[in-house]
Amino acid sequence: MPEAPRPPAANVHGTKMSEEHDERFFPAVFKEVVGFHLRIAQEASFEAFGVMAGKANLKPGWYALLTILNEAGSMTPSELSKHCGRDRSTLTSTLKALSARGLIQRERKSDDQRSYEVRLTAVGFDIQRRLHAIAIEHERRLDEILGQDKDMLLTMLRRIASRI
Amino acid sequence: MPEAPRPPAANVHGTKMSEEHDERFFPAVFKEVVGFHLRIAQEASFEAFGVMAGKANLKPGWYALLTILNEAGSMTPSELSKHCGRDRSTLTSTLKALSARGLIQRERKSDDQRSYEVRLTAVGFDIQRRLHAIAIEHERRLDEILGQDKDMLLTMLRRIASRI
DNA sequence: ACAATATAGTTTGACATCCAACTGTTTGAG
C-alpha cells in the first residue's frame, strides 16, 4: 500500500469512494457527474487490465494495435492511426518498439513509395493471443460486476461516444 | 477534418463508429467489450470538455484540482494526490504551474516542516468558477444524450470503480 | 535518547500522447 494509513484527515468535504481498499475521496460536487465517473471507471478498468498484463510482462497499450492488425491482416500506419484513435506521430514510436521486439514487420508498398504495410509476425500473433486471453478474463470480471445491466451500459457508452 | 476523406478502404473487418463525422473504425472483436467502450466514451467526453475549456483558454486538467481545493479550503500536495488520484510527483509540476500563474498559494506548515498547505487565491477561485460553469454545461449535454438512463449509468460506473 | 524507519516533497527518467513543422512522394488542375 503506497499511501499513508493515517487518520482520514477531515472527511467533511469528501465522499468515500471504495469501501474496501485505500482511501480515495472525491469532491462532493462530482457525485452525480457523468464525466467524472466515466473517468474513474475507465481508469480502474484499464488499471486492472494492466495488472493482469503486467504479470505476464505484456504492455496493455499494445493490445488494441495488435488486435486490429490481427483482424485486418495488414495496414499502413495512417490507417492504423485512424482505427486506434491515436495520432500518426504516436504510432511512429510505438511501431518502432513493436518492430524492434519482433512483433510486427514492415513491407514497403510497391504502389506508394511513401508508405508501407504493417503486419504481425509469428511472435506478434502469439503476443496478441496472450493479451486477448487476458482481455477475455478481464471482461469476465466486468460481466460479473455488471450482470444483466451490461448491454444497457454498452448502449449508453456508445451513445456518448457517437453523439457528444 | 484532420484525416483523409479517401475511399473507406476495405471495411470488411471493422465496424463503423460514428454515423456522421470522421470515419472511426474499431475491431469487430471489441464490439461488446466494456473496457473498450468505457475508454472511447471517456475520451469523447473529455475531449468535448476540453474543446469548451480550450475556447476559454483554460486547462481542463486543472478543473478537478481547483474544485477539490475549492471544497476543502486547503490541503497538502499528498492529500491532493490521493483526492485526485494522481501521483505525488505529478502534482509537483502541476502545482508549480498553478502557483506560477497565481491560481494557488503555498503556506508552510508550522507543525511539519516537510510539508505545506495549498489554497486557492482569488484568481484561483475565479478560474475554478469558470471551469465549473463549463462543467455544468458539459453535464447538461450529457443529460440530453442520456435522458432518464443517467442514474443507471452512474450506478454501473460506480460499481466498476469500486468493485474491480 | 537515538537509531531505524516512515513520510513529504522533489528530481530524474521513461513513456504516451498531441501538435506543428519537416522530407519525400503522389496527385491533379491547368
Add this chain to the structure above:
DNA sequence: CTCAAACAGTTGGATGTCAAACTATATTGT
C-alpha cells in the same frame, strides 16, 4: 506535362503521467 497541393511518415517540442531514487524532516521502538 508541370508544378502546386495533398498526403505518408517522421522529427521535435510540449504536456501529463508514473516509478524510483533522493533530501529533509518526523515518528517510533527499544
